[in-house]
Amino acid sequence: MADEVPTAPGxxxxxxxxxxxxxxxxxxxxxxxxxxxxxxxxxxxxxxxRAIAGLHHAENGSVKCQGEIxxxxxxxxxxxxxxxxxxLVFQTYALFPHFTALGNIMExxxxxPKTVRKERARELLKRVHLDGLExxxxxxxxxxxxQRVAVARALAREPKVLLLDEPFSAVDQVTRRxxxxxxxxxxxxxxMPILLVTHDLEEATxxxxxxxxxxxxxxxxxxxxxxxxxxxxxxxxxxxMDQQNLFTAQIISHDPLARKTLLRWRGxxxxxxxxxxxAPGSRVCxxxxxxxxxxxxxxxxxxxxxxxPLSGTIIEYMILGDHVSMRVEVDKQLQxxxxxxxxxxxARRNELAYGEQVTISLLAEGIHLMPFVKxxxxxxx
Amino acid sequence: MDWEALLLSIxxxxxxxLFLLPVGIVTGRWLAYRKFFGKSMVQALLAVPLVLxxxxxxxxxxxxxxxxxxxxxxxERLFGHGLVFNFEGLVIASIIFNLPxxxxxxxxxxxxxxxxxxxxxxxxxxxxxRVLWRIELPLAWTGIVSAITMTFAHxxxxxxxxxxxxxxxxxxxxxxxxAIYDRVQAFDNDAAAVMSAFLLVFSMTAIAFTYLITDRNKxxxx
Numbered sequence: 315m316a317d318e319v320p321t322a323p324g325x326x327x328x329x330x331x332x333x334x335x336x337x338x339x340x341x342x343x344x345x346x347x348x349x350x351x352x353x354x355x356x357x358x359x360x361x362x363x364r365a366i367a368g369l370h371h372a373e374n375g376s377v378k379c380q381g382e383i384x385x386x387x388x389x390x391x392x393x394x395x396x397x398x399x400x401x402l403v404f405q406t407y408a409l410f411p412h413f414t415a416l417g418n419i420m421e422x423x424x425x426x427p428k429t430v431r432k433e434r435a436r437e438l439l440k441r442v443h444l445d446g447l448e449x450x451x452x453x454x455x456x457x458x459x460x461q462r463v464a465v466a467r468a469l470a471r472e473p474k475v476l477l478l479d480e481p482f483s484a485v486d487q488v489t490r491r492x493x494x495x496x497x498x499x500x501x502x503x504x505x506m507p508i509l510l511v512t513h514d515l516e517e518a519t520x521x522x523x524x525x526x527x528x529x530x531x532x533x534x535x536x537x538x539x540x541x542x543x544x545x546x547x548x549x550x551x552x553x554x555m556d557q558q559n560l561f562t563a564q565i566i567s568h569d570p571l572a573r574k575t576l577l578r579w580r581g582x583x584x585x586x587x588x589x590x591x592x593a594p595g596s597r598v599c600x601x602x603x604x605x606x607x608x609x610x611x612x613x614x615x616x617x618x619x620x621x622x623p624l625s626g627t628i629i630e631y632m633i634l635g636d637h638v639s640m641r642v643e644v645d646k647q648l649q650x651x652x653x654x655x656x657x658x659x660x661a662r663r664n665e666l667a668y669g670e671q672v673t674i675s676l677l678a679e680g681i682h683l684m685p686f687v688k689x690x691x692x693x694x695x
Numbered sequence: 696m697d698w699e700a701l702l703l704s705i706x707x708x709x710x711x712x713l714f715l716l717p718v719g720i721v722t723g724r725w726l727a728y729r730k731f732f733g734k735s736m737v738q739a740l741l742a743v744p745l746v747l748x749x750x751x752x753x754x755x756x757x758x759x760x761x762x763x764x765x766x767x768x769x770x771e772r773l774f775g776h777g778l779v780f781n782f783e784g785l786v787i788a789s790i791i792f793n794l795p796x797x798x799x800x801x802x803x804x805x806x807x808x809x810x811x812x813x814x815x816x817x818x819x820x821x822x823x824x825r826v827l828w829r830i831e832l833p834l835a836w837t838g839i840v841s842a843i844t845m846t847f848a849h850x851x852x853x854x855x856x857x858x859x860x861x862x863x864x865x866x867x868x869x870x871x872x873x874a875i876y877d878r879v880q881a882f883d884n885d886a887a888a889v890m891s892a893f894l895l896v897f898s899m900t901a902i903a904f905t906y907l908i909t910d911r912n913k914x915x916x917x
Contacts, residue, residue: 369814395817396826402818408811412833421829422819471820 322378325475325507329365329375337361337372337531343475343507343524345380350510350522350539353554358531359511360405363477366509367402368395380474380506401468405480407460409452415439415463416448422470438466443496458489465500478510482517494520515556519543527551544680549599549687558653560601562689565594574678580648584622586681597686604639606680607654610673611664622676624652631668633658640666642674652676696889699866700874707782707870708850711789712843715797718790719842723801724831742795749792753859756788760860780862785870788860789850796845804838805831837912841905848901852894 324344331337337358343349351359364370366377368384371392377384384393410418419435426434439445442462452460461481468476481497482490498521501508512518518525519539526536534554535547546552552560566576566583573588577600584600592598610623629651630641638661641651654674656666666672726738744752760778761767770778778784808831816826832839854872861868863877871890878887 367814367818369817395814396820396822398818399820400818402815404811404815406809406811408809408815410812410816410830421816421821424820424825467815467819 323380325366325377325379325509327362327366327375327377329362329372329377331373331375333373335361335531339528339531339533341526341533341536343509345507346501346505347524348501348508348510348522349536350512350518350525351528352512352515352518352525353528353534355513357528359513359528360479362528363402363479363509363511366398366475367400367477368393368398382474399471399474400477401471401473401475402477403461403464403468403479403481405483407452407464407484409460409463409467411452414449414451415444415455415459418452418463419467419470422467425471435470438470439463441469441500442466456489457485458493461485461493462496465497469504473506475506476504476508478508480511480513482512482514497521515539515543527554529554544603545682546601546684549601549684549689552599552601552684557601557603559604559607560599560689561650562597562599562686564597565592565683567594575683577681577683580645580650582624584676584681585678586683587679589683592683599684599686599689601682601684602652602676602680604653604655606677607652608675608677609654609656609660609664609666610675620675621678622681623673624676625671625673626652628666628668628670628672631661631666638666642672696886696893697869697871697874697878700869700871701890701893703782703866703869704851704871707785707789708847710786711793711850712797712846714786714790715793715846716839716843718794719797719801719846720832720839723798723838723842724805724827726798726802727805741798744792745795749853749855750859752792753788753856756791756856756860760784760787779860780864780868782861782867785857785861785868788856789853792853792856793846793849796849797842800838800841800845801835802838804835807838808834837909840908844901844905848898852898 324342324347326342328340329337335356335358339358339362341349341351341362351362353359361370365372365375366384372385374387376386376388379398383391384398385391410421413421416432416435416439419438420431423431423434436445436448439448442465444459444462444466447455447459452463455463461484464481482493485493494517510518510522522539524536525539525542527534527542529550535542535551542551543555546555546557549560561579563577563579563584566578568575568588568590570588570590575586575589575592577584577586577598579600586600624642624644626642626644627646628640629643630639632639636658637655638658639653639655640661641653643649643651652674722741726734757779758764759766760770762771762777767778774783778787812830812834813826816830821829852872853870854876857868857870857873863869863873869877871894875887875890875894878884878890
């Protein structure tokens with residue numbers, strides 16, 4: 315109800331709509347927290363930001379931000395965009411082409427007396443390391459510089475929430491890295507909730523405190539990015555988190571004393587972390603992050619080698635920066651392969667190459683179980 | 696050179712621009728940003744003067760503004776006299792005839808402003824009126840200038856509608872285009888040549904000016 319003033323700090327959003335794209339989401343972001351909203355395109359990420367900013371009117375919903383009500387469909391209340399204290403950085407930055415960098419920021423400072431606007435705009439530009447470029451027009455700025463102006467402009471009206479809509483998608487890799495560092499540094503000085511829409515999981519992991527996976531308009535899971543990656547609630551989330559090692563298996567038994575759960579996976583018995591929620595005999599999906607797959611050293615055994623050892627052939631060998639991603643085929647007939655990642659120097663020392671035989675171990679602690687669903691395309695169990 | 700006719704033409708063009716500019720901005724913006732049922736019909740109706748022979752339009756205006764029609768009678772009571780064959784009637788006809796010349800360039804200019812730019816302005820806390828004044832109008836400026844020049848130049852050279860609705864009354868409805876025709880009819884080719892050359896040079900300059908400012912003020916978005 316509009317007269318009931320929300321007391322919770324931060325921003326609380328719940329939206330339900332069927333048109334133009336279905337949405338049923340509930341999210342909360344604390345002051346100073348960065349919440350990344352990730353998921354495939356068309357899943358409603360940008361629509362959520364637009365609804366918060368007042369640029370999209372969801373059929374049903376409520377938006378409460380830092381003690382203010384911005385939308386409350388129960389009482390038919392909807393605050394116009396220009397009355398909501400939001401800072402929104404658009405994917406295209408949407409700078410005003412007929413104003414200089416300084417002018418763009420001054421346009422967002424109408425709440426201050428005229429005499430101090432220029433000074434304040436200069437400070438904001440300095441804060442995003444653009445001092446000296448005050449008089450440049452947007453078209454004379456590089457992509458990275460334009461993004462910084464957009465961030466400074468979004469902060470200018472002292473927003474109660476900062477919304478970032480894929481702010482790094484329009485710049486090159488090198489610039490992106492630098493902007494990540496700058497945003498990380500900037501956010502420490504910001505006290506409002508920050509919502510970051512991205513389709514890049516690496517970006518979300520790097521910048522966000524919490525990650526919210528949005529798929530077909532529904533929040534599938536939210537939590538710290540590393541936690542979501544390691545313990546997805548479903549095979550869908552695992553897949554959206556780009557999990558390569560996703561299979562199905564059958565529960566054999568649970569051993570509460572040894573804190574182990576035994577799985578049958580295509581004739582093999584695997585030891586997994588104790589997860590008694592799944593009844594013996596039932597089918598499950600399971601996954602393991604490639605960081606939990608251990609490569610056996612050729613000449614000597616090491617700790618963990620005895621956990622779920624598997625032998626196979628390297629059928630894919632890809633150098634990604636300073637790491638190597640390999641697919642080890644453990645069952646040729648069923649075409650089952652496990653993806654592992656090792657540092658380049660480890661791959662070199664072990665003389666790993668395409669076609670080589672290796673032995674790997676699936677660490678029991680890293681085997682995570684999820685409710686059973688039929689997985690497409692592969693014969694996993 | 697028929698100075699009286701030229702002055703009358705300039706007065707007619709100026710008044711047409713003056714009345715049409717707000718209409719063009721409001722209608723152009725409305726058509727650019729709103730979706731509604733029957734929008735294509737509205738646009739077609741507004742564009743009709745582009746393709747209709749001026750005499751046809753003039754005929755309908757003559758009939759509808761004349762004292763025999765209900766509208767004509769209403770206008771007659773409003774103005775205190777009939778609207779055909781006088782200057783006021785000419786201004787009304789000219790406004791109707793120039794609707795597409797005023798609306799279309801402005802509509803295109805508003806359409807060219809990316810939605811995000813307007814949304815960003817709202818997110819900066821700017822009221823809709825301020826967005827219009829600080830963002831939309833400056834960005835649509837070239838379209839507005841071209842609407843002004845096109846309407847002005849087009850009114851200056853309009854012949855068919857003027858002849859049908861206004862006739863050829865010196866000082867009242869005899870514009871420069873009519874005067875040229877009048878001079879040719881009277882075998883005064885020299886006068887016709889001077890006035891024609893003037894209209895040619897004027898129209899060329901107006902259009903060149905429009906292109907010049909359009910090219911100079913191209914905004915690149917994004």
